[in-house]
Structure formats: C-alpha cells, structure tokens
Amino acid sequence: MEKYKSVFDIIGPVMVGPSSSHTAGAARIGKIARQIFGEQPDQVDIYLYDSFAKTYQGHGTDIALVGGILGMEPDDERLSSSLKLAYEAGVEVCFVPKKEKASHPNTVKLRLKKGEHLLELIGESIGGGMIQVTEVNGFKIRFEIGVPTFLIIHQDVQGVIHCVSEILNNNDMNIGTMTVSRIAKGEQAIMVIEVDDKRGNLVLDKLRDIPNLHQVSFFY
Structure with missing residues (x-):
C-alpha cells in the first residue's frame, strides 16, 4: 500500500506562515468553522490548548485561525493582515489560552456568534496541514479533510x-x-x-x- 498519496504529503502544503500544523492547519480549521456557520460572525472566541496555547502568537496560529474564519486559504497573501481585516469588518475576536490538557497538542475550540446564531467547533491540526474536527455544537464527531x-x-x-x-x-x-x-x-x-x-x-x-x-x- 502506498504511504503517500501525493508529493504534498511529503513536503507539506502551500501556505503563508512558519508551520504547517500551527498555520496551515489552523487556517483550515477556521475555514471549516466558517463554512459550517454559513455567514460572517460578529463575535469569535478562540480557546487554545497545549502547544497552540503556548505558541499561538509566535507561530501565526492567531492570524491563521482568523484568516480561515474570514474565508481565506492557507496560502492567501492577506493572511498576515487577518486580525486587521477582522477589526475593519466589525468582527470581535477574543483569544483565550487554556491550561487544561487536550486529546491532541494542537487543539482549538472556536465559538462563532451572530445574533442568536451560534456555532461551537473543536478542531485538531494533526500535522502537514491536515486537520480533523472532533466536536460540533456539543456533538462528538470525527471527520478529516480529504474524504468527501x-x-x-x-x-x-x-x-x-x-x-x-x-x-x-x-x-x-x-x-x-x-x-x-x-x-x-x-x-x-x-x-x-x-x-x-x-x-x-x-x-x-x-x-x-x-x-x-x-x-x-x-x-x-
């Protein structure tokens, strides 16, 4: 059985940022949340765990998550300006580093809100820009990007x-x-x-x- 499906499994994804796990994966988690939410939120609370909590500013996890929530891909040149763009769009963003342990070191919980519309999603960046979603609105689920x-x-x-x-x-x-x-x-x-x-x-x-x-x- 083939170990790698494509060259990108070996060299990693095309992206803006220093780390596939902390940047590309984070952007994809943010974009998944935005797709499920279905519209631009007015408020976003971002709870970061383990490695994400310790390095989210230095590794660009913060800008990647917000960029994804604004609909950007990991290689979008606007990613580095995502916090500014969110502010200009009236999206209030709050980062909350957590001390609790998570099942994966690169774990984030996103809480998107607009009026009465609310979404809570937990995602994990599992390496090489790949992610999996483990919870949506309190439902324990598990799916990975790559399978329709x-x-x-x-x-x-x-x-x-x-x-x-x-x-x-x-x-x-x-x-x-x-x-x-x-x-x-x-x-x-x-x-x-x-x-x-x-x-x-x-x-x-x-x-x-x-x-x-x-x-x-x-x-x-």
Missing part, C-alpha cells in the same frame, strides 16, 4: 434522514458511512455522511430545501 463529507445539522423529526438519503441516491452518490447523533428525541441532531465522490456541491441546494434542516455543509 456532508455535515448536516437538523431537527430530530421523522423523515429527515430518508429525504437526505433519497436525494443522494437520486444523484448517484453512494454513501460510504453515515453517523447520526441527537441531543434528545425531537431536539437538535447531526448527520456526518461520507460519500464516494466530490460532486456534493451539486446537491447542496436540494438538501437545503428539506424541511427541518438547519445547516448543510460539504467538504473534501
């Missing part, structure tokens, strides 16, 4: 899962794995669906038309 994945936040009502599966089936998208969790019967729930191709963006509008879906995102 739908993340759907919805109300726990009968028929929602069937409607989602039917749309994917009608568009020839085979489901590899599906994980469904809920807070309680009838409360908020979440689906994480891995599919076999990268055409997920083609069905986002159809999925968003399903009643009782609060947020639909697609990543790969």
